[in-house]
Amino acid sequence: MLKENQGLLVIKKENKFYLSNFTGSGGYLLITSKKKYILIEGKYEKQAQEQCKEFSIIILKDKNFVQCLREICEKNDIEELIFEENEVVYSLYKEFKKLPLKLIESENLIENKRVIKRCDEIEAIKKSCDIAQKAIKDALDEFKINMSEKTLADNIERNAKKLGVEKIDFIIVVSGKRGALPHGRPTDKKIELGELVTIDFGCIYKGYHSDITRTYGIGEVNLKLKEIYSIVKEAQQLGVSMIKPEINAKEIDKAVREYIKNRGFEEYFVHGLGHGIGIEGHEKPFLNEYESNVLKAGMVLTIEPGIYIPELGGVRIEDTILVTNNGCEILTTISKEFEEIGLC
Numbered sequence: 001m002l003k004e005n006q007g008l009l010v011i012k013k014e015n016k017f018y019l020s021n022f023t024g025s026g027g028y029l030l031i032t033s034k035k036k037y038i039l040i041e042g043k044y045e046k047q048a049q050e051q052c053k054e055f056s057i058i059i060l061k062d063k064n065f066v067q068c069l070r071e072i073c074e075k076n077d078i079e080e081l082i083f084e085e086n087e088v089v090y091s092l093y094k095e096f097k098k099l100p101l102k103l104i105e106s107e108n109l110i111e112n113k114r115v116i117k118r119c120d121e122i123e124a125i126k127k128s129c130d131i132a133q134k135a136i137k138d139a140l141d142e143f144k145i146n147m148s149e150k151t152l153a154d155n156i157e158r159n160a161k162k163l164g165v166e167k168i169d170f171i172i173v174v175s176g177k178r179g180a181l182p183h184g185r186p187t188d189k190k191i192e193l194g195e196l197v198t199i200d201f202g203c204i205y206k207g208y209h210s211d212i213t214r215t216y217g218i219g220e221v222n223l224k225l226k227e228i229y230s231i232v233k234e235a236q237q238l239g240v241s242m243i244k245p246e247i248n249a250k251e252i253d254k255a256v257r258e259y260i261k262n263r264g265f266e267e268y269f270v271h272g273l274g275h276g277i278g279i280e281g282h283e284k285p286f287l288n289e290y291e292s293n294v295l296k297a298g299m300v301l302t303i304e305p306g307i308y309i310p311e312l313g314g315v316r317i318e319d320t321i322l323v324t325n326n327g328c329e330i331l332t333t334i335s336k337e338f339e340e341i342g343l344c
């Protein structure tokens with residue numbers, strides 16, 4: 001990929017992790033066609049030795065980073081520096097312009113590689129999904145009517161940590177009218193009989209995200225809410241059924257949106273259909289009305305339609321899905337049938 005006279009500078013944390021396994025937030029990678037460097041402060045030295053076996057470690061001491069970069073480039077006869085344009089702040093760019101190097105900005109160079117997952121990445125995402133859904137299931141077993149959204153959320157997070165995730169990415173628990181907030185955070189509100197509760201949970205295992213949403217009824221719920229549930233469930237299943245290599249994600253978004261429109265709820269589906277997932281919780285490819293992304297085997301993405309009706313409530317159902325050679329494999333496998341919880 002790189003020419004002999006080119007160096008690739010990597011600043012974005014997730015891209016550094018992808019290319020080197022380094023989990024620290026500081027530091028830089030410089031990759032040439034022959035050699036790989038990691039430039040870090042002394043406090044990261046041990047970590048870099050353990051995580052970045054193929055990299056030469058350069059400790060940034062009093063020499064500043066740009067000076068250090070210049071010396072490495074000179075030593076390796078680098079004439080062109082490729083950098084991530086979304087990661088370089090203006091002050092750093094001004095410094096770069098003083099270097100005797102041709103500057104080449106790149107947008108999404110590494111992100112575009114990251115969309116097709118390696119086997120080890122798929123394994124980590126699968127495990128992350130398994131833990132997320134087990135954490136939800138176990139928390140539902142302990143659920144009682146009038147438990148607060150916060151307590152339910154805390155129980156899910158605690159279960160996931162017990163099951164071995166290193167980090168919780170986020171948790172949404174919204175019930176009753178609050179279900180109309182697609183990104184509402186859990187509050188002290190009690191989850192009451194006759195309401196719906198939506199749980200959207202993502203955790204991180206070995207650096208890889210999961211993302212799953214389920215909506216449940218609390219005891220018996222009214223027909224209107226059940227109708228919304230069944231529309232979202234069918235819309236979600238329609239989206240999942242269309243996933244295969246070479247389809248444009250836009251088509252899937254369109255079909256799902258069309259389905260919800262035909263059932264009379266178009267104005268209440270207020271976000272994109274889904275997103276890629278991996279080292280970041282939201283990454284390429286994005287599935288929406290505006291972007292054109294052709295799916296390929298090895299991509300991992302979510303399908304998550306929702307209907308949110310102010311003053312009434314909402315439903316969202318989301319799976320994390322791997323695109324395979326013949327279609328897809330759903331990685332979040334717990335039931336999507338309408339379930340009433342909390343009764344016993």
Ligand SMILES: [Mn+2]
Pocket residue numbers: 211302304318
């Ligand atoms: Mn999601």
